[in-house]
Amino acid sequence: MASRPRIAPYPYPSGGWGALKQVAINLVREKVAGSKYKALFKQNQPDGFDCPGCAWPDRDHASTFEFCENGVKAVAAEATGRRAGPDFFAAHSVTELMEQSDHQLEQHGRLTDPLRYDAASDRYRPVAWDEAFALIARHIGGLDDPRRASYYTSGRTSNEAAFLFQLMVRRLGSNNFPDCSNMCHEPTSRGLPLTVGVGKGTVTLDDFEHCDTLLLFGQNPATNHPRMVGELRECSRRGATIVAINPLRERGLERFASPQHPLEMLTLGSSRIASVFFRPRPGGDLALIKGVAKRVLELDDAALAAGGERVLDTAFIAAHCTDFDAFAADLRSESWPMLVEESGVARDDIEELAAIYARGRAVIATWGMGLTQHKNAVQTIRLLSNLMMMRGNIGRRGAGLCPVRGHSNVQGDRTVGIEEKPDEAFLRRLGEVYDFTPPREHGLDVVATIEAMRRGDVKVFVGLGGNFAMATPDTPRTWEGLRACDLSVHIATKLNRSHLVHGREALILPTLGRTEIDLQDGVAQGVTVEDSMSMVHLSFGMNTPAGPNLRSEVAIVAGMAQAMLGADTVDWAGYARHYARIRDDIARVIDGFDDYNRRVAVPGGFHLPVAARERIWKTPSGKAQFLVQSIATDTPLHRARAAHGAKLLTLMTLRSHDQFNTTIYALDDRYRGVFGQRRGGFIHRDDLAMLGFAPGARVDIHGVAEDGIERVAVGFVLVEYDIPRGSLGAYYPETNVLVPLDSVADGANTPTYKSIPVLLRLAS
Ligand SMILES: Nc1nc2c(c(=O)[nH]1)N[C@H]1C(S)=C(S)[C@@H](COP(=O)(O)OP(=O)(O)OC[C@H]3O[C@@H](n4cnc5c(=O)[nH]c(N)nc54)[C@H](O)[C@@H]3O)O[C@H]1N2
Numbered sequence: 001m002a003s004r005p006r007i008a009p010y011p012y013p014s015g016g017w018g019a020l021k022q023v024a025i026n027l028v029r030e031k032v033a034g035s036k037y038k039a040l041f042k043q044n045q046p047d048g049f050d051c052p053g054c055a056w057p058d059r060d061h062a063s064t065f066e067f068c069e070n071g072v073k074a075v076a077a078e079a080t081g082r083r084a085g086p087d088f089f090a091a092h093s094v095t096e097l098m099e100q101s102d103h104q105l106e107q108h109g110r111l112t113d114p115l116r117y118d119a120a121s122d123r124y125r126p127v128a129w130d131e132a133f134a135l136i137a138r139h140i141g142g143l144d145d146p147r148r149a150s151y152y153t154s155g156r157t158s159n160e161a162a163f164l165f166q167l168m169v170r171r172l173g174s175n176n177f178p179d180c181s182n183m184c185h186e187p188t189s190r191g192l193p194l195t196v197g198v199g200k201g202t203v204t205l206d207d208f209e210h211c212d213t214l215l216l217f218g219q220n221p222a223t224n225h226p227r228m229v230g231e232l233r234e235c236s237r238r239g240a241t242i243v244a245i246n247p248l249r250e251r252g253l254e255r256f257a258s259p260q261h262p263l264e265m266l267t268l269g270s271s272r273i274a275s276v277f278f279r280p281r282p283g284g285d286l287a288l289i290k291g292v293a294k295r296v297l298e299l300d301d302a303a304l305a306a307g308g309e310r311v312l313d314t315a316f317i318a319a320h321c322t323d324f325d326a327f328a329a330d331l332r333s334e335s336w337p338m339l340v341e342e343s344g345v346a347r348d349d350i351e352e353l354a355a356i357y358a359r360g361r362a363v364i365a366t367w368g369m370g371l372t373q374h375k376n377a378v379q380t381i382r383l384l385s386n387l388m389m390m391r392g393n394i395g396r397r398g399a400g401l402c403p404v405r406g407h408s409n410v411q412g413d414r415t416v417g418i419e420e421k422p423d424e425a426f427l428r429r430l431g432e433v434y435d436f437t438p439p440r441e442h443g444l445d446v447v448a449t450i451e452a453m454r455r456g457d458v459k460v461f462v463g464l465g466g467n468f469a470m471a472t473p474d475t476p477r478t479w480e481g482l483r484a485c486d487l488s489v490h491i492a493t494k495l496n497r498s499h500l501v502h503g504r505e506a507l508i509l510p511t512l513g514r515t516e517i518d519l520q521d522g523v524a525q526g527v528t529v530e531d532s533m534s535m536v537h538l539s540f541g542m543n544t545p546a547g548p549n550l551r552s553e554v555a556i557v558a559g560m561a562q563a564m565l566g567a568d569t570v571d572w573a574g575y576a577r578h579y580a581r582i583r584d585d586i587a588r589v590i591d592g593f594d595d596y597n598r599r600v601a602v603p604g605g606f607h608l609p610v611a612a613r614e615r616i617w618k619t620p621s622g623k624a625q626f627l628v629q630s631i632a633t634d635t636p637l638h639r640a641r642a643a644h645g646a647k648l649l650t651l652m653t654l655r656s657h658d659q660f661n662t663t664i665y666a667l668d669d670r671y672r673g674v675f676g677q678r679r680g681g682f683i684h685r686d687d688l689a690m691l692g693f694a695p696g697a698r699v700d701i702h703g704v705a706e707d708g709i710e711r712v713a714v715g716f717v718l719v720e721y722d723i724p725r726g727s728l729g730a731y732y733p734e735t736n737v738l739v740p741l742d743s744v745a746d747g748a749n750t751p752t753y754k755s756i757p758v759l760l761r762l763a764s
């Protein structure tokens with residue numbers, strides 16, 4: 001039941017009874033069978049499954065059920081009683097289904113049988129698994145160059161399936177591994193290796209118990225990582241200072257009522273989460289962090305002059321870092337007016353943030369998409385790690401870097417080889433263990449894959465999960481690329497748009513979800529995943545599979561590999577029968593997985609070594625590296641502002657509370673007070689007045705790009721909102737049409753989803 005479109009500020013804390021009510025609503029809406037309820041309580045338990053929701057770690061995997069509304073939604077969506085079987089596809093042509101919204105497509109339920117597109121009837125029709133594999137083998141075998149196929153991975157895929165996937169593709173001769181992280185934390189993975197030597201976070205949950213200051217950059221955890229808010233609650237109650245750096249004053253970060261704490265629920269109490277908000281303009285974090293770093297130097301100068309305690313951790317800098325002098329000289333020469341202008345934060349506020357940072361004895365910096373989806377994202381993340389290095393806040397208890405990953409196994413997939421730019425050491429080991437020569441040439445990421453499809457250089461697309469057609473930028477151009485393919489293959493749990501925007505031939509291969517029992521030869525198999533803090537653990541499904549003809553992702557990848565590689569020396573069938581064998585071989589190829597099967601069987605699993613945490617720096621210099629980051633003031637965004645003045649708005653695309661990426665569960669965004677609609681544009685009251693629009697006006701959003709291509713998202717209702725002037729907030733994926741394919745983060749190729757220059761016009 002959709003609520004009627006309305007705007008009503010949400011007066012309650014996040015979590016709390018509001019969240020419990022939503023759980024009940026979701027279970028009913030999804031028609032989850034009674035027997036499957038129990039699965040919800042096995043989420044993140046020692047003998048249960050890893051929550052398919054997000055990558056936030058769990059306390060010991062052994063605590064009482066960690067309640068999470070959005071985890072429940074993710075599980076309920078998979079445990080749904082609805083089915084999209086062959087009858088459904090016989091009744092609806094692809095053209096008809098294209099008329100439905102993403103929300104409607106999601107509602108049809110779980111896929112049950114392999115399907116092949118039949119052009120004559122414009123319908124998907126059942127196909128036998130072997131025939132499907134043979135079709136893939138024919139297409140890929142017929143390519144004149146193995147690099148003409150591209151293989152996408154979405155981050156729910158287990159380590160085991162991802163490892164087999166990359167092995168199959170490399171044995172075919174390609175490194176074309178676009179994956180969801182290209183659109184997500186790629187700037188983290190590319191940025192950090194040059195400063196701290198590893199592209200991952202350096203903290204564990206234990207550090208949250210010992211920090212006194214938390215800086216949360218560009219994240220909305222009450223919606224996207226609800227279990228993180230429980231952790232923040234504990235920090236706050238201990239007296240830690242929690243600072244949110246976000247253009248929006250996210251309601252869910254202000255107060256939180258913990259469903260884990262009956263007293264708080266019964267007394268309608270709540271805990272304060274963020275103590276202070278700093279609100280840069282979208283993309284302003286680089287300048288803001290630079291201002292903070294500059295101020296830290298000034299504070300240190302003052303302390304030095306007064307003979308007080310130094311603000312810089314000089315011992316750490318001397319022993320562990322290089323190039324501090326050049327870094328400091330650049331900070332000193334930076335102009336305050338420019339930093340204020342570029343960040344959108346007043347100098348007093350920058351100084352206050354610096355003072356909070358400098359007071360902290362153990363500081364954790366966390367970040368999400370608010371930092372990564374900009375042109376300067378790689379620079380911003382490098383600078384943030386340098387700011388932390390200034391006070392030795394890396395590799396010390398209670399302190400460190402905490403990129404908060406999205407998909408529940410996106411970090412693990414990269415660890416086991418889903419990487420279009422693999423390093424030589426990994427390829428050498430893979431080649432030795434499997435006795436072949438893996439291709440050396442770097443492969444295609446997401447944006448490069450789309451460009452290659454458009455040029456006709458990629459003719460086959462294989463998606464291991466995800467919704468490539470909707471998650472990617474520049475929707476019409478991406479669709480042209482997908483439609484120009486000879487074959488598209490999707491391994492999926494549920495119907496989505498990507499299955500409908502297909503190649504000349506197309507397959508949908510239905511797979512088991514992580515919550516489902518995976519029997520191979522009568523033995524239940526577990527899979528492993530790595531969370532955002534590098535803990536690897538085992539996950540066993542609990543629910544009866546959604547249909548008898550589903551296969552596991554591992555079995556599907558192994559089936560494809562066998563069909564394509566024939567009498568290969570790799571025992572694909574053996575791998576698919578015993579996932580423990582895959583883990584044994586992952587351990588032979590990748591460092592840190594020794595004794596994988598035994599160590600992962602322990603409740604809670606094991607921690608993969610992160611060198612920077614031990615203050616071992618795997619950088620080119622062997623030291624933690626300070627780097628000068630200059631602030632560009634002549635980017636396409638700046639030029640658009642110069643051309644259009646105050647009318648130019650910077651669009652940031654957001655997730656609502658009722659969606660998981662491209663999966664739309666319902667139409668509300670409770671904590672932001674938005675109900676029953678998704679085509680809303682959040683805008684400052686003064687911008688409304690300046691542009692001459694009344695709240696509630698219907699507008700079209702026009703992209704302003706230098707390639708001259710007209711990009712329009714039509715029919716958005718303007719919502720007066722507490723958002724910085726000059727900014728516009730609107731939901732993803734409806735706004736992906738506005739993101740030019742070539743508008744990406746320098747050095748990471750991540751689409752600039754959070755800083756798109758746009759203009760508003762009354763709806764046509
Ligand atoms: N329920 C639910 N959970 C999810 C997901 C989901 O869709 N639904 N998605 C999963 C995935 S894949 C990911 S990556 C994560 C995403 O989780 P988040 O990283 O929280 O992602 P977003 O919601 O896209 O945006 C985060 C915040 O960035 C702020 N922001 C925008 N621009 C800027 C900026 O320039 N600077 C700063 N400082 N802040 C900015 C926005 O106001 C917003 O609060 O969540 C994961 N978990």
Ligand SMILES: Nc1nc2c(c(=O)[nH]1)N[C@H]1C(S)=C(S)[C@@H](COP(=O)(O)OP(=O)(O)OC[C@H]3O[C@@H](n4cnc5c(=O)[nH]c(N)nc54)[C@H](O)[C@@H]3O)O[C@H]1N2
Pocket residue numbers: 154155156157180181183184185369373406407464465466467468470471472491492493494495496511512513514553653654655660661662663732733735736753
């Ligand atoms: N404008 C804009 N665009 C964005 C973002 C943004 O903030 N703004 N965020 C970006 C980010 S951070 C990300 S991570 C990407 C997400 O991009 P994707 O990972 O490609 O998208 P999802 O919506 O998570 O994929 C959902 C689909 O995965 C399938 N699925 C679900 N569970 C399973 C499973 O267990 N196995 C398999 N095989 N399939 C399964 C289902 O069919 C479902 O429809 O989007 C990016 N796009």
Ligand SMILES: [Mo]
Pocket residue numbers: 180183184185405406407
């Ligand atoms: Mo993500």
